[in-house]
Amino acid sequence: MKKQDYINWDAYFMGIALLSTNRSKDPGTSVGACIVSQDNKILSVGYNGMPYGCSDDEYPWEREGDPFDTKYFYVCHAELNAILNYTGTDIKGSKVYVTLFPCNECTKAIIQKGIAEIIYMDDKYAHTPAVLASKRMLTSAGVKFTKYTPIGKDITLSL
Numbered sequence: 001m002k003k004q005d006y007i008n009w010d011a012y013f014m015g016i017a018l019l020s021t022n023r024s025k026d027p028g029t030s031v032g033a034c035i036v037s038q039d040n041k042i043l044s045v046g047y048n049g050m051p052y053g054c055s056d057d058e059y060p061w062e063r064e065g066d067p068f069d070t071k072y073f074y075v076c077h078a079e080l081n082a083i084l085n086y087t088g089t090d091i092k093g094s095k096v097y098v099t100l101f102p103c104n105e106c107t108k109a110i111i112q113k114g115i116a117e118i119i120y121m122d123d124k125y126a127h128t129p130a131v132l133a134s135k136r137m138l139t140s141a142g143v144k145f146t147k148y149t150p151i152g153k154d155i156t157l158s159l
């Protein structure tokens with residue numbers, strides 16, 4: 001008889017997004033994203049980090065203060081990185097698994113690339129204008145967004 005305790009597709013892809021958060025240097029929120037084709041092939045992954053050439057030792061990670069000296073002007077979001085990391089041509093109709101609900105800027109890229117669905121884990125900034133605007137655009141554009149349903153399984157990796 002086959003093994004019974006295998007994880008479903010959603011858990012598998014959200015697991016990849018979660019693992020990707022471990023590459024982030026952001027001391028505030030580490031975010032991961034995993035883009036998946038309609039036939040369940042991983043197309044790309046990403047996490048939030050500074051753009052190429054912008055050293056994550058030199059650029060700020062602060063949340064507050066002079067905007068020039070906070071991370072927000074510089075950090076590239078996980079979803080955008082995942083989109084930009086994809087070099088193929090088959091992203092239309094794909095799904096993106098994200099550990100945090102996309103902001104308005106990433107949402108624009110998601111819509112323009114023809115990504116059909118967002119599966120998100122956390123929505124802790126749901127009350128912010130960025131996320132409200134994001135949901136408004138997603139609804140207008142017909143992009144589905146679904147909260148991830150946890151399967152209640154803890155997986156430990158010994159790396």
Ligand SMILES: Nc1ccn([C@H]2C[C@H](O)[C@@H](COP(=O)(O)O)O2)c(=O)n1
Nearest residue numbers: 028029031048075077078101102103
């Ligand atoms: N959907 C999102 C939302 C935010 N990010 C990034 C941007 C920052 O690096 C971090 C949020 O930091 P916080 O304000 O919580 O300290 O997450 C992203 O990649 N994707």
Ligand SMILES: [Zn+2]
Nearest residue numbers: 077103105106
């Ligand atoms: Zn974003």
